[in-house]
Amino acid sequence: MTETITPELFNHLVQLAALELSPEEAEYLRAELNNQLKAIHDLEAIPLAKDTPVTSHGVPYSPEITPPLRSDEWKADPAGGDIIPQAPESENGYIIVPDIPHVDL
């Protein structure tokens, strides 16, 4: 069986996923992905009518059980002060990051 996810395609996915992998890790993960895809291909055996609807949640949310939308009001979070100190690097309430690469559009 030919591999669906080639090394080139895999490397592209790794870039998109903002990861970097050792050669051993890449080999294992690519093999597992191709194995999982074999399982996924089982879905092609199912005859599907073109108008079969998609299900994004199993439970149908009828109006009776759907919570109303909250009003869009600004509220201070009581734990706000605990959040910035969780950042790996911060200064005067700002989060510090390295240079952000700029790309000319």
Next chain:
Amino acid sequence: MELCDLTATEIASKVHRKETSASEVLESALKRIAAVDGRSGRLDPGAPDPSDPTSIHAFITLTAERARSQARQVDQKLAAGEDLGPLAGVPFTVKDIYCVQGTPSTAASRILANFVAPYTATPVKRMEAAGGVMLGKVNLDEFTYGSSNESSAFQPSTRNPWDTSRVPGGSSGGCAAAVAAGEGALSLGTDTAGSIRQPAAFCGVIGVKPTYGRVSRYGLIAFGSSLDCPGPLARNVTDAALMMNIIAGADPHDSTAARAPSPDYTSRLEESIRGLRVGLSPEYFRITYLDAQTGELHQQPITAEIENAVLRAAGRLAEMGADIVENVPMPHTRYGIPVYFVISRVEAASNLHRYDGVKYGYRTPEKVKDLQELYRKTRAQGFGPQPKLRILMGMYVSAAQYSEQYYRRALQVRTLIRQDFDQAFDRQGKHKLDALLTPTTPTTAFPIGDVYGDSVLMQYADQFTVPANHAGIPGISLPAGFDSSGLPTGIQLLGADFAEETLLRLGRAYEIATAGDAWRKIRPQILENESAHLR
């Protein structure tokens, strides 16, 4: 029998009647933890300890002092004659995928190892407000991605109290093991493909996956946002119903928490099940799995021991008055796993993008030239292989050029899986079921190391549980005896949307019918060893 071996219902009742105190119950639980749990899971665990192979290792973080303070508050309320909640003094554990204010909330991942939650998840908050005493955070597969607990970044991972050479199941393995070993009477888990029910079956306890939206997901670190369900693990059905009373219901913090009324799950628990219709489906008596080498799908019957456990349970329910309906067709059952391989990966990849080394959690210590490199190195070092696999697969099957072929198709097949259940539970339909009775798992607990690393085979452990997650419906796993190796077998009841009450009632009827069976008296090996040690 120690205080910590009592059920949650018994503990709360004794505390209310002042026959014991929350602090005494807590100390009993802490003593049990000290006796059986061994060292907690940690990053970079170092050399193995001689006690590792015979300990449970349920915990990542034991919050003993926090628990002592909570127990004292319960006792002070009691002394002052104030109202105590229905969980007064009940020690419980929480899967470390929930945020609990002031505690490390790690998702069993290096990338969140240093994250201290600034707020508390709704179900935990409700349990604490009801008088429950939280013991700490228990281990799981990294970000819940697994069925054995072995993928946790915090090692040693949890072991099965019935046989410590076996996995406890997963991903709520720490929850199930802690409940089985008497470390805490209740545990709060999550179920995305079977992650409450499968470890409950492997560890001989009750596990409830509520209807999607029945319990708030606020404060739960997300995996598959259309599939994740918080739910209870307990030692008996009454305790599971008691916990459902506390955690179920709408929540202004979660717009998917349904407004459907939540009944008192304990009040009708022992009503007759006469006339309830319980179905059996041939699709749940065989397994389909993929041979990764050849790419071929194989089908084979489940083991005779597990099949017999289900059939015996059907017989016992029939004796209690239920009508058993055979040959209910559930033709799309086998597609649950391939659909899950697509949908859960897309949702996981989306949810995992937030971990970037900027806002919280792990950041690479290496010097980097720009933000992109910071992201890549942080995520490469912070995530283990299972999150990486899910991110990569999620990106692939949802990419613009493939999403029609994979993602959209999976969502359509999900509709067919839902329709199987709609037809089975249709009051005007052919079968008119109140519940479908199935095995929870195709096998009993497997040896540590046997399946880990093969992500396809591991996923197929969930094939009888995952259809309920796609359909959103509730399910409960109940202990149903032991196989010839002495390992617990589990049976599962699945019901229509918001039919938890019916499932719990059937489960309780099964408990009553089997109360005198010899297997009900067997205790986990770890507790027999502990008793022998104390003698």
